[in-house]
Amino acid sequence: MKRLDVIGVGPAGPGWITPETQSIIDAATDLVGYAPYLDRLASERHHCHPSDNRVELERAAQAMDLAAEGRHVAVVSGGDPGVFAMAAALCEVLDRDPRAEWAEVEFGVHPGISALQAAAARVGAPLGHDFCAISLSDNLKPWSVIARRLQLAAQADFAMAFYNPRSSSRPWQLGEALGILRGELPGATPVVFAAAVGRPDEWVRMTTLAEADPEEVDMRTLVIVGNSRARYFAHGDEWFVYSPRDYL
């Protein structure tokens, strides 16, 4: 049997790897993915094929080639493989550039815990009502598309989660995004920065749309913006934020 499974190992740690995903890791002969994700699964039993972060299509084709040779391949994403991750890249090579030798490879995708879920859980339920997820990276889409999407999302009053909010090569996009939202939403709208959730260097900062400072954010950060009904509250020594279930 020739088999390729696309899996996601959650944002951090073993506690968010589902039993289904773990059983695929245990059965796979070869692991393909971004090096830091493979390092988390380190096993002498596996053939590891680490790659850089910006070569998704090449990595997807390489993984299909390995599976076609009879290896049982697991393509490893962080988070959920279906959310800004490798499942779409695998689909893309199978759709646009299929090779005859791949035809017999069984292909499956398996859900994982995404960064937006882990970040939201840390602070309560900020995505507890209708929400959207937007990548602020303009590497693969024009900024004009992102800007319009942000404006419409604010008008639709979605809670929002931003992936890829800021990096050294994309320093201005988050500030621009917050500026667009400030034109549509109250300054008191809750904003959460959640960095490296589940890792030793995790930090979470709760602020407001008016006061949110993009300089605090880097690539390890997930940004959440509440909807118009979102509320902060204190319980014990901690603060939480949620989007109420009702909208009446």
Add this chain to the structure above:
Amino acid sequence: MKRLDVIGVGPAGPGWITPETQSIIDAATDLVGYAPYLDRLASERHHCHPSDNRVELERAAQAMDLAAEGRHVAVVSGGDPGVFAMAAALCEVLDRDPRAEWAEVEFGVHPGISALQAAAARVGAPLGHDFCAISLSDNLKPWSVIARRLQLAAQADFAMAFYNPRSSSRPWQLGEALGILRGELPGATPVVFAAAVGRPDEWVRMTTLAEADPEEVDMRTLVIVGNSRARYFAHGDEWFVYSPRDYL
């Protein structure tokens, strides 16, 4: 220690229950939640407090009361507790109606696999680009809010996942929603109905916005609508659908 954890056990089966969630189930003395979710975790060791599906706030207050009495309580949602589930209800009672005896209860939320992730994985990567999640239930929000949100989401070209698409008491909402989308999006836009994913009675149907028939859908179904770039493709004997990573 007084402790309440809000957990999610995924859409079905043990394979999507994270180790973190399983360890909370194992440590908890009391399980609170909708009866069918508790049935999945059946253990003679637990005190189970099953309740009906439409009493979230009463259930949340009951769970806090139990924790304040010194029980270790796990509030159980299907899917992810932060996505249209119990985390927001717990936050709501803690925010709006806190009782003095709850103050010492430690409170935490833990992510789980949501239905939208499981459904998306079954068919490839339809939510592989920017996406939104909308509940089509107008029990807790006016239909006018939902209708406007659908229209703006289509204009923003989000991939979409619809929770609570249709029930015997809400028979017309999905048809109305599809009608709104037909006014904004091409008839060829991919639509996926995914029912009871992970359960023995699972079925998945791929269709288009023009041909999608709401009569096929019930409360067990998650509805996914692709974005304007979404594509179907065949691999082996199966069909898949994905939203490409790029938008150029």
